[in-house]
Amino acid sequence: MKTLSIIAQVLWLAFLPITFALAQSSREPLVIAHAAMSPPVLPLWIALDKGFFVKEGLDAGLVFIRGSPVLLSSMASGEVQAGYTAGTAVLSAVARGLDLQILASISSRLSHDIVARPDIKDPTDIKGKIFGVQALGGTVWMSAMLGLEYLGLEPIRDKIKIIAIGDQTVLAQALETRSIDVTVLDKPLSLSMEKKGFRILAELAKVNIPFASTGLVMRRSFVAKRPEIAERSLRAIVRAMGYLFDQGNRPEVVGIMVKRLGLDRSSAELGYESALGIIDRKPYPTVEGLRNIQRFLSRFNPDISKVAVEEAVDMRFLERLDKSGFIEEAYKTGGLSP
Numbered sequence: 001m002k003t004l005s006i007i008a009q010v011l012w013l014a015f016l017p018i019t020f021a022l023a024q025s026s027r028e029p030l031v032i033a034h035a036a037m038s039p040p041v042l043p044l045w046i047a048l049d050k051g052f053f054v055k056e057g058l059d060a061g062l063v064f065i066r067g068s069p070v071l072l073s074s075m076a077s078g079e080v081q082a083g084y085t086a087g088t089a090v091l092s093a094v095a096r097g098l099d100l101q102i103l104a105s106i107s108s109r110l111s112h113d114i115v116a117r118p119d120i121k122d123p124t125d126i127k128g129k130i131f132g133v134q135a136l137g138g139t140v141w142m143s144a145m146l147g148l149e150y151l152g153l154e155p156i157r158d159k160i161k162i163i164a165i166g167d168q169t170v171l172a173q174a175l176e177t178r179s180i181d182v183t184v185l186d187k188p189l190s191l192s193m194e195k196k197g198f199r200i201l202a203e204l205a206k207v208n209i210p211f212a213s214t215g216l217v218m219r220r221s222f223v224a225k226r227p228e229i230a231e232r233s234l235r236a237i238v239r240a241m242g243y244l245f246d247q248g249n250r251p252e253v254v255g256i257m258v259k260r261l262g263l264d265r266s267s268a269e270l271g272y273e274s275a276l277g278i279i280d281r282k283p284y285p286t287v288e289g290l291r292n293i294q295r296f297l298s299r300f301n302p303d304i305s306k307v308a309v310e311e312a313v314d315m316r317f318l319e320r321l322d323k324s325g326f327i328e329e330a331y332k333t334g335g336l337s338p
Contacts, residue, residue: 027059028229033075034084035068036139037261038168038186039275040106040214044084045260046240046253052335055239056232066167068138072098081222082233086139087212087290087312088297094312095303101223101314102290103234104283105215110204111278112143112184114151115172118197120181123151126201127158132165132180137300139214140168143184145296146209147202187274188267205278212289213278223314231317238321239337241283242330245276249334282327285313 030053034041044062047053053060063080065071068089074080076098083089083100090100120126126148134140144162148155155162165174171183172193182201185193194200216237223230243249250272257268290309298305321327329337 027054027057028232030058030060030082030229030233031063031080032060032082032084032233033063033065033071033080034214035065035071035089036085036167036214037064039188039257039271040111040186040279041084041260042244042253042257042275043106043237043240043279045256046243046335047236049256050240050243050252050335052236052239052243053233056236058229058232058236060233060236067135069135072100075100075217075219081218081229083217084214085217086142086214087286087293088137088139088142090212090217090312091290091293091297091304091307091309092137092301094307095301099220100217101220101312102212102285103216103218103223103230103314104237104318105212105285105289106280106283107213107278108210108280108284108286108289109213109278110143110146110207110209110211111213111274112140112147112186112204113190113200114144114147114182114202114204115175115185115190115193116182116199116201117175117178118199120199120201123153123201126151126153126160126182128160129181130161130163130179131155132163132171132174132183134167134171135164136162137297140171140184142293142296143204143211146211146292147184147204150204150207150209151202188263188270191270192267205274210286210289210292212286212293215283215285220314227317230314231320234317235321235326237283238327238330239335241279241281241335242327242333242337243335244279245281245331246334281331282318282322284318285315287313 068085072093093100133144174180254268254272257271
């Protein structure tokens with residue numbers, strides 16, 4: 001209880017400016033938290049920066065919370081109404097009793113690259129090495145585990161030590177200082193490491209490993225009370241995806257990446273191309289991807305094996321938008337459909 005109280009105080013201070021601003025508006029307030037700083041978050045940033053939440057009658061405030069556990073705690077307490085996180089965190093939370101559901105999954109497959117020190121020339125050279133991840137049981141960890149499985153490697157059998165280091169920026173730094181031997185990184189960060197002489201051993205996005213990547217998540221109880229906010233939020237994100245895929249908006253999108261990720265223009269261009277390659281045009285939550293996650297997480301938490309993954313998704317709103325032609329129109333008009 002003390003831990004939750006501290007979290008609540010921290011979040012209250014963080015959201016105070018947002019709360020004050022929302023109070024001045026007649027639009028519906030909505031606080032959305034995301035735990036990653038990478039290209040898959042682009043639809044969320046676009047929806048805010050280009051006014052798509054406002055167009056849907058929402059006064060959205062975005063908050064970056066480093067680490068999914070704190071993000072989920074903030075959703076459990078009600079401080080945050082929507083999360084932008086992956087299926088790994090969702091299944092872990094559902095197993096603990098939190099009534100989360102995925103309304104949209106931005107990508108249905110892994111997006112990371114496996115990146116290693118220059119002297120590691122072949123996947124078999126990973127045996128006996130140190131593999132850095134963000135947090136044990138988290139999304140980057142899951143990507144590492146599925147990536148190793150794809151390469152025919154098994155951490156215990158092959159004596160690969162998995163250690164938690166930090167987010168992708170920290171992981172890249174740890175690779176450079178040789179604190180770790182291998183990790184997984186999103187583009188364009190993986191490409192910048194390759195330019196420095198590090199090796200990309202596998203581009204996991206190209207092998208189509210089913211995965212429930214970053215997406216829009218809400219509590220079932222919140223959706224039941226405020227279904228219109230759930231649908232408006234999804235409409236705003238779909239508009240943003242239409243904007244993202246419109247090549248005429250490329251300079252604007254690259255500019256958003258420069259601002260949000262602190263990239264130079266060249267790296268942001270690479271990140272834009274990467275995003276187009278991994279983001280699904282119709283962001284349906286993937287049950288198959290959740291089962292893949294469940295398969296690994298159950299080894300560490302047997303309660304996760306009891307979760308009915310079909311109940312961890314809610315496709316009603318996306319299906320409604322799809323059948324009404326809203327999604328198709330969003331792509332035709334760059335998100336500017338009525």
